[in-house]
Amino acid sequence: MTPTTPQTPPTLDATPPAETTSPLRMRDPIVRLSDDYEVYVSPTPADSRREAERCMNCGAAFCMPEGGYTANDSSPAGCPISNRIPEWNRLVETDRWRDAYLSLAATNNFPEFTSRVCPAPCQDACIVGINERPVGIKSIERAIIDRAFDEGWVQPRTPRRRVDRSVAIVGSGPAGLAAADELNAAGWRVTVYERSRTPGGLLSIGIPNMKLDKAVVARRVELMARAGVDFRVDSAVGGTIDPAKLAAEHDATILATGASAGRDLALPGRDLDGVCMAMDYLDAAASKRSHGYSLPPSLDAAGKRVVVIGGGDTGADCIATALRQGAADVVNITRRQPPPDSRDARHPWPGPPGTYTLDYAHAEGLAIHGREPRAFGVKPLAFHGSGRPRRLARLSIERAHLSGQTDRTHLNVDLAILAIGFEGHDSGGLVKALGLGGVDPERRRARKHIYLAGDMRRGASLVVHAIADGRAAASRALSD
Numbered sequence: 220m221t222p223t224t225p226q227t228p229p230t231l232d233a234t235p236p237a238e239t240t241s242p243l244r245m246r247d248p249i250v251r252l253s254d255d256y257e258v259y260v261s262p263t264p265a266d267s268r269r270e271a272e273r274c275m276n277c278g279a280a281f282c283m284p285e286g287g288y289t290a291n292d293s294s295p296a297g298c299p300i301s302n303r304i305p306e307w308n309r310l311v312e313t314d315r316w317r318d319a320y321l322s323l324a325a326t327n328n329f330p331e332f333t334s335r336v337c338p339a340p341c342q343d344a345c346i347v348g349i350n351e352r353p354v355g356i357k358s359i360e361r362a363i364i365d366r367a368f369d370e371g372w373v374q375p376r377t378p379r380r381r382v383d384r385s386v387a388i389v390g391s392g393p394a395g396l397a398a399a400d401e402l403n404a405a406g407w408r409v410t411v412y413e414r415s416r417t418p419g420g421l422l423s424i425g426i427p428n429m430k431l432d433k434a435v436v437a438r439r440v441e442l443m444a445r446a447g448v449d450f451r452v453d454s455a456v457g458g459t460i461d462p463a464k465l466a467a468e469h470d471a472t473i474l475a476t477g478a479s480a481g482r483d484l485a486l487p488g489r490d491l492d493g494v495c496m497a498m499d500y501l502d503a504a505a506s507k508r509s510h511g512y513s514l515p516p517s518l519d520a521a522g523k524r525v526v527v528i529g530g531g532d533t534g535a536d537c538i539a540t541a542l543r544q545g546a547a548d549v550v551n552i553t554r555r556q557p558p559p560d561s562r563d564a565r566h567p568w569p570g571p572p573g574t575y576t577l578d579y580a581h582a583e584g585l586a587i588h589g590r591e592p593r594a595f596g597v598k599p600l601a602f603h604g605s606g607r608p609r610r611l612a613r614l615s616i617e618r619a620h621l622s623g624q625t626d627r628t629h630l631n632v633d634l635a636i637l638a639i640g641f642e643g644h645d646s647g648g649l650v651k652a653l654g655l656g657g658v659d660p661e662r663r664r665a666r667k668h669i670y671l672a673g674d675m676r677r678g679a680s681l682v683v684h685a686i687a688d689g690r691a692a693a694s695r696a697l698s699d
Contacts, residue, residue: 392420394673397689488602
């Protein structure tokens with residue numbers, strides 16, 4: 220069973236890291252590569268107060284755009300769930316921590332998730348960031364929620380009374396959990412169906428422990444269960460459970476299965492042993508840690524030359540996982556050219572800056588191998604095998620230089636991980652069984668009393684978007 224008390228790392232780096240623009244403290248890369256404790260740690264109260272003071276110089280809160288999150292995602296930047304950022308920053312600055320928690324929890328069901336894995340569009344939109352480092356909103360959020368749990372302020376949202384309404388929620392990722400939390404608090408009988416052995420969806424199987432301690436997820440699930448939410452694991456709706464029958468048994472059904480269908484590469488040699496999808500790789504690593512499963516040799520990076528194809532967050536998580544498994548070498552290739560050191564015309568404020576930064580995994584690769592693991596401007600061409608049975612041995616690539624010239628070469632590689640994004644959900648049988656046609660994105664409703672939320676509705680996106688979607692689906696169910 221996954222513990223519900225987050226692990227305390229043995230060694231901390233007392234200074235903000237050089238590889239990030241966040242004031243969150245980060246453990247030394249060499250030290251943290253020997254374990255799977257969380258990379259970042261909660262800032263001290265004094266650090267948080269100093270950071271919150273910087274927010275008080277703001278003249279316009281672009282971090283939370285007027286009107287907040289909308290169904291068609293028209294808000295250009297800022298917090299998708301309309302967190303009251305200046306308000307709880309002011310409360311932290313004046314040492315009113317419990318009030319800061321209450322303000323934060325009013326709009327965000329799971330600050331312990333967003334403060335760890337959200338890329339923080341609020342910080343990108345911070346007006347202070349026009350001339351200097353933006354306010355570390357994410358670090359203050361983490362300090363608030365971590366202290367709230369330590370002080371015992373976070374309690375189950377048990378309703379005062381139950382109403383004669385029930386909902387089936389398919390999927391227990393952040394969208395499904397948010398919808399469940401809202402409807403349960405409103406008095407509905409809530410049953411969450413999860414096909415995996417552990418609730419949490421991609422929070423549990425898609426994000427490595429060093430980025431999000433699984434005890435943090437389990438702790439929240441336990442609180443929700445104590446509040447009355449019924450979690451049913453190993454329950455595949457569309458497989459062992461008839462979706463139509465399930466929908467008929469409840470007043471509402473919310474589908475929040477996530478976007479776990481990875482984008483593949485139709486290249487020669489794709490079927491070679493040693494070429495795998497990122498989610499298969501990360502899922503295997505998570506299952507080994509949580510349930511003690513053995514790693515299949517084809518999904519174990521130990522002693523291997525690894526290439527990760529794709530330069531996003533999932534690719535970074537694969538780099539970090541491979542390094543901890545003891546990979547002999549890790550290279551991360553992406554077609555994109557190196558980002559600029561400062562904002563350019565293609566990345567105007569208040570959107571994401573699109574600048575060059577070292578994520579936690581890139582810093583680890585630099586520390587252990589002496590070089591940045593990313594190789595920019597590289598296009599994969601074909602996988603090549605050797606031996607009997609044939610296993611991956613080389614990857615042909617094309618390199619695009621800044622001069623405009625290209626050349627072709629190859630990489631010697633034993634394991635190739637495809638992390639080039641997601642195509643959508645993998646619940647086609649579920650959708651077909653319910654007879655769903657088009658989805659109205661404004662209403663999040665596929666048909667009467669059946670709603671879609673999170674990645675299943677919008678495609679792969681941020682945890683904070685999933686939470687917003689789950690809250691909106693719950694609101695829609697309550698009003699219909």
